[in-house]
Amino acid sequence: MPIRSRPLLRAALSWALGAAVTASHAAGAPAIWTVTPVANTALTGYDGTVEAVRQTVLASQVAGAVVGLPIKAGDRVKAGQLLVRLDARAAEQQAGAAVAHVQAARAAQDAATSEVKRQRQLFQSHFISQAALDHAEAQYKAATAQAEAQVASAQAARTETGYFAVKAPYDGIVTDVAVMLGDMAQPGRALLTLFDPTTLRVAVAVPESTALLLKALPVQAPAVELAGQPGRLLSPVHWEVLPAADPATHTVTVRLDLPAGSLAAPGSFARAWLPGAAATARILVPTQALVQRAEFKGVYVVGGDGRALLRQVRTGPALGDQTEVLSGLKLGERVALDPQAAARRP
Numbered sequence: 001m002p003i004r005s006r007p008l009l010r011a012a013l014s015w016a017l018g019a020a021v022t023a024s025h026a027a028g029a030p031a032i033w034t035v036t037p038v039a040n041t042a043l044t045g046y047d048g049t050v051e052a053v054r055q056t057v058l059a060s061q062v063a064g065a066v067v068g069l070p071i072k073a074g075d076r077v078k079a080g081q082l083l084v085r086l087d088a089r090a091a092e093q094q095a096g097a098a099v100a101h102v103q104a105a106r107a108a109q110d111a112a113t114s115e116v117k118r119q120r121q122l123f124q125s126h127f128i129s130q131a132a133l134d135h136a137e138a139q140y141k142a143a144t145a146q147a148e149a150q151v152a153s154a155q156a157a158r159t160e161t162g163y164f165a166v167k168a169p170y171d172g173i174v175t176d177v178a179v180m181l182g183d184m185a186q187p188g189r190a191l192l193t194l195f196d197p198t199t200l201r202v203a204v205a206v207p208e209s210t211a212l213l214l215k216a217l218p219v220q221a222p223a224v225e226l227a228g229q230p231g232r233l234l235s236p237v238h239w240e241v242l243p244a245a246d247p248a249t250h251t252v253t254v255r256l257d258l259p260a261g262s263l264a265a266p267g268s269f270a271r272a273w274l275p276g277a278a279a280t281a282r283i284l285v286p287t288q289a290l291v292q293r294a295e296f297k298g299v300y301v302v303g304g305d306g307r308a309l310l311r312q313v314r315t316g317p318a319l320g321d322q323t324e325v326l327s328g329l330k331l332g333e334r335v336a337l338d339p340q341a342a343a344r345r346p
Contacts, residue, residue, distance in 0.1 A: 035283050086163075095157040115139065214254060236258060286322060
């Protein structure tokens, strides 16, 4: 569900704020700002989650003990890099046996080839019957088929030995390693998780009405705000509205692809700003009026008697030299522009 609204265009908002906010400076009194409602076309914020477009849970195709684990969680890997090695001694021995079977089949094929050539010459000289020639031809074909079968079996054995070395399918970051040296890997059992940090997206659940607005979006684009980066808006390179709605919550999932280089991890919090809110009144104050002490943020509110009292506020993202106040202030209240001077006044 939406949590709050913010402007679409920073430049328009900054201009509106300059027109709506007035400053007063009486003799001997600190400069104050009186904030009036600022209305503009707004976006609505929805909580979402960062996802990796390419995230893979690698598993083994064969059974075997883990004998090599050269990576750990958090490592960056290249495509084709060895991630997990399984004990392949039995498979390699089977592959060697398959090669020997190929050599035996090739020898039998050579013998059958020579025999059928002699039988054909004898048949042309009328020394053997047609039945004897047919028997030689059948033995030759059987030897050839046997050789081809042994070659295919040897190739399959050689391919299977490659399954004992699990390699990275693409450049990425290892997020989780589910095995340790000595563990027994089984087909289908997860070994590790890998994701591509260059292709990330944000998934949010929105009301169906917002999804319809986003589908019909003509010009304005949604924006994304990542955790740990308040006030820094990213423009998604692509967004899509999934065609199905959740029958339990009656919401639709919207996916917004983040631009390359976005500093986020899959599973982290994100906020998507989507169209759908009507014009609304907001409170914005100059950033210089804010007081921040550790996690505390506040402003000095000047009362009717001229006294300035520190009040805690909850802020939104900074927009240029202004900051949106989400709670803690009312429209029409006066805020001291210089918090240090306000703190010194009795």
